Amino acid sequence: MSTSPTQQAVGQQAVGRPTAGRNPPGLPWSPLLALALAAFMGILTEALPAGVLPEMARDLSVGEPAMGQALTVYAIATGVSAIPVVVATAAWRRKRLLLLAVAAFAVANTITAVSSDYALTMVFRVVAGVAAAVVWAELVGYARRLAPPHLQGRAIAVTMAGIPLALSLGIPLGTFLGELFGWRLTFGLVALVSVALLGWILAAVPDAPGRRPEHREPVLRALRLPGVLAVLFVVAAYILAHNILYTYIAAFLDTYEMGASRDTVLLVFGIASLLSILITGALVDRRLRHLTIASTVLFAVAAVLLILLAVFPGTVIVYGAMVLWGLGWGGVSTLLQTAVNDVGGDRGQALLVTTWNSFMAGGGAAGGLLLDTLGPASFPWSVLALLVPVLLVVVAARAHGFPAERPGAS
Known part of the structure; x- marks a missing residue:
């Protein structure tokens, strides 16, 4: 994975690269786990309404489709x-920027917990969304700076472990607490x-x-780099498929009379996601293509x-x-973040954040x-229609985007 001289210098300042003759450095766990918790908070803040959607809709006097727009x-x-945001804050100290973003999460979730007005709630969802843009733009760069080159994929995997942890523990626990004590308490705990x-x-x-002006390049120019468009297409279609189903999972389960098992279903999905991130973290530096x-x-x-539920309804199928969805989803953030950084660096990362979240909204x-x-019942059909071209693009992008061997991984 290529880095600029400026990034290499930053990495040396941040973690203190060893001199020749010493043992290769390992992973700095405390800062990576703090970054993983920031990823956890970003996903938890974003996706928590999916687990308590009916309750939020009722209390804010709107329909579930309207509440889903949170x-x-x-x-x-x-x-x-x-x-x-990446362009405007390029010269800022990175730690100050990250602290401001996490503080915005705290404020936005506090307002959500106490607000009885739908419009006010949505305004602070926007505030939290902007904060998330900062977090997603910073996490991978931090992980790359903190790790030696041969462990950068693993460092990204540790940092992005916050995503499946939010899904496996945060969302089901939030759903359970929302049903037990009310969704407002859940958002208050997230703020704490x-x-x-x-x-x-x-x-x-x-x-x-931050980066000095002479080291900045136009972000959109990264689209010309080989492999960037292939990775961004996979991001767009995969994330669109996932969020069509995940955002309205409560409505889908209600169709098959499993609404009361929502928290358990999400827990199973999340545990499978967690297993996926562990497998991905161990293999991403050597098997990115195969894992994708x-x-x-x-x-x-x-x-x-x-889809078969329409003909053979049953909890075993659900x-x-x-389990299969979680195993597929858990490592996706690590896989796609690593792929786009391999082909596009920091500029590719900014494009990924835009693509990811635009199609998450979509x-x-x-x-x-x-x-x-x-x-x-139309949700799984839509998912399948989107995943077929994803598979074709990943298979075809053998030279650039999803090569059999990652550059710099040896």
């Missing part, structure tokens, strides 16, 4: 602001965790300078199982599909449209 506006804010994270970042995460193909196939088979909007017109 995920949509968050993702739109992240996607639209990603590139402008954000405050605690501020202290951890202050204590453990090293600072790094496997991830797509697993999700596609899960969609087929959910849980089997959740998933919420498309899912709401499908819910109103064709019903929840």
